[in-house]
Amino acid sequence: MxxxxxxxxxxxxxxxxxxxxxxxxxRAKAARGGGLYQPRVPIxxxxxxxxxxxxxxxxxILTLTIYWVTPWIRWARPNGLPQQAVLVDFAGGRFxxxxxxxxxxxxxxxxxxxxxxxxxxxxxxxxxxxLWCGYACPQTVWxxxxxxxxxxxxxxxxxxxxxxxxPWSFDKLxxxxxKHAVWLGIAFGTGGAWxxxxxxxxxxxxxxxxxxxxxxxYIFCALLTVTTYVFAGFTREQVCIYMCPWPRIxxxxxxxxxxxxTYRADRGEARGPHKKGETWEGRGDCIDCNACVVxxxxxxxxxxxxxxxxxxxxxxxxxxxxxxxxxxxPRGLIAYDTDAAVAARAGGKPAVYKLVRPRTLYYAGALSxxxxxxxxxxxxxxxxxxxxxxDRTPMYVRMQDGSVRDGYTLKIAxxxxxxxxxxxxxxxxxxxxxxTPGAPATTGDVLVTVEPNAVRSARIFVIAPPGGPxxxxxxxxxxxxxxxxASAQTVFDSGVPK
Amino acid sequence: MSERKIDxxxxxxxxxxxxxxxxxxxxxxxxxxxxxxxASIAAAIVYWVLMPAWPGLHGFTPGIxxxxxxxxxxxDLAELKALRGAEAAQLQTxxxxxxxxxxxxxxxxxxxxxxxxxxxxxxxxxxxxxGGKGYPNLRDDVWLWGGSLExxxxxxxxxxxxxxxxAGVTLMPAFGRDQMLKDGQIDDLTEYVVALSRxxxxxxxxxxxxxxxxxxxxACHGPEGRGDQTKGVxxxxxxxxxxxxxxxxxxxxxxxxxxxxMPTWGKRFDPQTxxxxxxxxxxxxxxx
Numbered sequence: 051m052x053x054x055x056x057x058x059x060x061x062x063x064x065x066x067x068x069x070x071x072x073x074x075x076x077r078a079k080a081a082r083g084g085g086l087y088q089p090r091v092p093i094x095x096x097x098x099x100x101x102x103x104x105x106x107x108x109x110x111i112l113t114l115t116i117y118w119v120t121p122w123i124r125w126a127r128p129n130g131l132p133q134q135a136v137l138v139d140f141a142g143g144r145f146x147x148x149x150x151x152x153x154x155x156x157x158x159x160x161x162x163x164x165x166x167x168x169x170x171x172x173x174x175x176x177x178x179x180x181l182w183c184g185y186a187c188p189q190t191v192w193x194x195x196x197x198x199x200x201x202x203x204x205x206x207x208x209x210x211x212x213x214x215x216x217p218w219s220f221d222k223l224x225x226x227x228x229k230h231a232v233w234l235g236i237a238f239g240t241g242g243a244w245x246x247x248x249x250x251x252x253x254x255x256x257x258x259x260x261x262x263x264x265x266x267x268y269i270f271c272a273l274l275t276v277t278t279y280v281f282a283g284f285t286r287e288q289v290c291i292y293m294c295p296w297p298r299i300x301x302x303x304x305x306x307x308x309x310x311x312t313y314r315a316d317r318g319e320a321r322g323p324h325k326k327g328e329t330w331e332g333r334g335d336c337i338d339c340n341a342c343v344v345x346x347x348x349x350x351x352x353x354x355x356x357x358x359x360x361x362x363x364x365x366x367x368x369x370x371x372x373x374x375x376x377x378x379x380p381r382g383l384i385a386y387d388t389d390a391a392v393a394a395r396a397g398g399k400p401a402v403y404k405l406v407r408p409r410t411l412y413y414a415g416a417l418s419x420x421x422x423x424x425x426x427x428x429x430x431x432x433x434x435x436x437x438x439x440x441d442r443t444p445m446y447v448r449m450q451d452g453s454v455r456d457g458y459t460l461k462i463a464x465x466x467x468x469x470x471x472x473x474x475x476x477x478x479x480x481x482x483x484x485x486t487p488g489a490p491a492t493t494g495d496v497l498v499t500v501e502p503n504a505v506r507s508a509r510i511f512v513i514a515p516p517g518g519p520x521x522x523x524x525x526x527x528x529x530x531x532x533x534x535x536a537s538a539q540t541v542f543d544s545g546v547p548k
Numbered sequence: 549m550s551e552r553k554i555d556x557x558x559x560x561x562x563x564x565x566x567x568x569x570x571x572x573x574x575x576x577x578x579x580x581x582x583x584x585x586x587a588s589i590a591a592a593i594v595y596w597v598l599m600p601a602w603p604g605l606h607g608f609t610p611g612i613x614x615x616x617x618x619x620x621x622x623x624d625l626a627e628l629k630a631l632r633g634a635e636a637a638q639l640q641t642x643x644x645x646x647x648x649x650x651x652x653x654x655x656x657x658x659x660x661x662x663x664x665x666x667x668x669x670x671x672x673x674x675x676x677x678x679g680g681k682g683y684p685n686l687r688d689d690v691w692l693w694g695g696s697l698e699x700x701x702x703x704x705x706x707x708x709x710x711x712x713x714x715a716g717v718t719l720m721p722a723f724g725r726d727q728m729l730k731d732g733q734i735d736d737l738t739e740y741v742v743a744l745s746r747x748x749x750x751x752x753x754x755x756x757x758x759x760x761x762x763x764x765x766x767a768c769h770g771p772e773g774r775g776d777q778t779k780g781v782x783x784x785x786x787x788x789x790x791x792x793x794x795x796x797x798x799x800x801x802x803x804x805x806x807x808x809x810m811p812t813w814g815k816r817f818d819p820q821t822x823x824x825x826x827x828x829x830x831x832x833x834x835x836x
Contacts, residue, residue, distance in 0.1 A: 087577050087579045087581070087582045088575070088576040088578050088579055090578065090579060090580065285580060288578060288580065292578060441676070442676075443676030443678070444676040444677075444687055447685075447687040448688065449688055449689050450688070450689055450788070457832065487648050487658075487827075487831030487832075488645075488649035488831070489649075499651065501651075506655075507655060509658070509831060509832070
């Protein structure tokens with residue numbers, strides 16, 4: 051069941067006419083018996099100018115540039131390894147990120163990154179509300195871009211509403227067709243850019259157009275094209291309201307000291323229309339012009355208070371500032387503010403802002419801890435790794451001369467981009483000989499060459515002279531190259547019961 | 549169903565259910581939800597047309613794509629074979645020593661050899677190649693027919709006592725069953741063989757059997773009983789016993805003279821398959 055969260059309770063009853071926010075209209079329709087299914091109420095956000103809008107444009111350009119440019123950044127790597135700076139190489143089982151490359155076994159770095167992202171999101175939300183939702187979330191960014199295109203073809207809010215209500219005509223047809231064509235173009239560009247993160251971009255783009263790319267490339271390109279087109283063009287705010295879990299989680303991050311887009315009811319009420327020349331005495335600054343409502347991309351009325359639908363984008367603050375300038379009242383009737391500050395001012399006390407609170411300290415502490423762990427892990431990461439598999443069939447082999455030979459398979463991982471020759475040593479048993487296929491047995495170390503960026507599976511036999519200890523002896527394999535060293539515990543089975 | 553109830557704060561009808569004072573709003577579903585459902589139905593119909601879907605009395609509707617996992621497996625196997633082509637071709641030209649020394653070829657031969665061994669050899673020689681009574685252990689350093697790469701390759705290719713040209717033919721005579729020796733002579737000979745492997749034995753019996761051994765056994769096993777790998781004759785002094793080390797087992801072998809048979813794998817495998825198997829066995833054995 052979907053729940054429309056309603057905070058209109060306790061609000062002054064509207065004098066006459068329809069509710070102004072889209073969400074309120076949905077509720078009004080449902081109350082009249084809207085049936086089993088709820089059609090989406092179209093939202094026509096009006097263009098607004100101001101500080102937050104400017105920041106939103108800047109963020110839009112920044113994030114889209116990062117998205118489209120990143121796969122084309124080249125990065126020199128030796129020995130035929132990928133030359134792409136950021137590459138998720140599923141076929142080769144590697145993740146390349148500039149100077150860092152991660153193996154599937156090191157997926158905990160990705161986990162750490164996700165934990166860091168979550169902690170950063172918690173911290174930012176506790177301090178400044180849903181900045182992510184309002185400015186950086188792909189859903190917001192692409193929806194913003196699509197609305198920009200819509201506005202270019204169909205005009206601003208009123209023109210769009212008229213066009214949608216008007217019967218079909220040539221004018222309506224070409225505007226709608228043009229809009230959808232550009233939308234599909236952007237959507238295709240989005241889906242097309244996505245696949246470049248998973249394959250060498252210059253190779254893929256050539257193969258893509260001549261039909262030589264992998265089937266998965268076409269499938270994912272089509273998938274991302276469709277989701278971009280549908281999510282940014284049609285479902286828009288419904289993705290945030292119905293599909294995204296974050297609006298529901300954020301309730302636990304926010305408290306009364308969190309800065310978020312707030313209608314300062316202490317200053318705005320009692321609201322009502324205001325004619326030029328009338329006195330401002332005995333009334334609030336809100337002139338009930340609905341400028342904040344018509345610009346809202348989520349279709350809500352911010353004056354209903356903090357609500358699940360609000361993405362904290364600040365467009366209503368820009369719209370209200372414009373109106374306040376016109377009517378000659380100070381800006382900031384809608385602004386980033388805290389519930390505590392509003393309550394304090396309503397009670398006649400000075401507002402207090404507390405950025406440092408136990409909650410923000412916890413989040414900052416957790417974020418620093420995880421970041422430090424990640425940094426330590428990355429800098430102390432071994433480029434040499436060893437795993438030992440002991441032979442189980444047979445556990446041991448007895449030789450003619452009474453010596454005992456155990457077989458082991460060593461998995462030696464070389465995470466550098468260059469071939470490495472490692473010396474394999476066996477510790478824990480005296481007088482043993484090591485042997486690897488293709489070379490004679492030796493009492494010294496066995497040399498094994500490992501290809502760059504690869505795992506070598508080496509067979510190593512340990513031969514113990516007769517008369518050694520009975521039972522199982524704990525032992526250690528050690529591999530060393532010029533820079534690094536790795537070891538793994540194992541057991542030598544003498545074949546003689548203890 | 550209970551009567552219609554309206555939730556006071558929201559003005560929305562409730563489902564009428566109540567749990568610990570919590571009621572559920574009966575908000576309408578968003579319309580796109582309905583569209584998603586219709587789209588799923590449409591996708592199902594497309595699937596019926598394209599893919600195998602409906603069972604019938606004699607089979608099923610194949611769908612216009614004629615998708616079949618069986619056909620796909622055959623296709624994938626053919627692709628895999630083509631993919632392995634490069635390494636398989638190298639196996640053909642490289643010598644056994646080169647295959648064992650080169651890390652890439654060795655890895656390929658070991659992987660292929662392990663699968664081949666499990667499918668074809670493990671039935672008799674055991675999964676780990678340690679053999680059993682009558683089936684030689686391939687992991688130690690005792691070899692009936694020789695443990696060098698070339699000798700192993702030869703044994704696999706031609707087999708043992710199959711009657712095929714090239715296969716070993718030597719067979720231990722059944723001294724008892726065919727009444728070539730008397731019971732007492734066989735008892736003495738058993739003691740002699742026990743003594744050969746440096747175990748305590750009846751000295752008088754050993755002395756009596758010395759001449760019998762020289763006459764009957766030394767021709768194949770050698771005057772000192774060290775055997776002969778070119779003919780697959782076991783070394784009696786090394787403490788390894790194909791049919792058991794006890795006096796009863798040794799006596800039984802002198803009486804009945806058994807000899808195992810190994811198939812001529814050259815008739816079933818191509819040379820590079822045998823090369824991979826050879827390297828796998830040699831690399832895992834106490835190599836020579």
